[in-house]
Amino acid sequence: MDMHSGGDLKEKWQYIYIEAPEEEAKVIFYNRFGHNPNRVTCTCCGEDYSISSNKTLETITAYNRNCAWDEKNKCYIEKASAEKWRGKYTTLEKYKKTKDVLIIYKKDIKPEEKKGEVPEQGYVWK
Secondary structure (H helix, E strand, O other): OEOOHHHOOOOOOOEEEEOOOHHHHHHHHHHHHOOOOOOEOEOOOEOOEOOOOOOOHHHHHOOOOOEEEEOOOOEEEEEEOOOHHHOOOOOHHHHHOOOOEEEEOHHHOOHHHHOOOOOOOEEOOO
16 A cells, blocks of 8 residues: 655556555556565655555455454455444445556566566665
8 A cells, every 4th residue: 555655646546556565566556566575665654565465456455445354253345334423434446446556467567578587766764
C-alpha cells in the first residue's frame, strides 16, 4: 500500500498486489517500477509503502474491502462489517476492478522480472 509519504502516490495505484513470495515480490516490484518498495522518500512522512503478505488475495484485501471481523475465529469473513464507520463492503471481484488497485498475477510475471537485486534508495532507517 502506498503510504503517500512525500505527499503523493509513487505509481498510479494505491494498492499493488504481487502474487509471489514477499522477497521475490520486492524484486519484481523494483524491476517493474524502478524503485525500492522499502524506500523512504521523506523522513518526516515515513516509509513509501506498507508491505505485508498473506496466503490469498481474499485475505490480504479483506480489511480494505471492509469485510467483517470474526472475533471467535480471529479472521475476516466475506460479509459486510457491522462497524458502519469502516465503509461499504466490496466483493473481491468488484475490488479488483477499482482504479487504485493493481494485481500482478503469477502468470503475468516474466522470468527476468524475478531476477536481480533491489538497491537501497532514499533514506534508510538504521
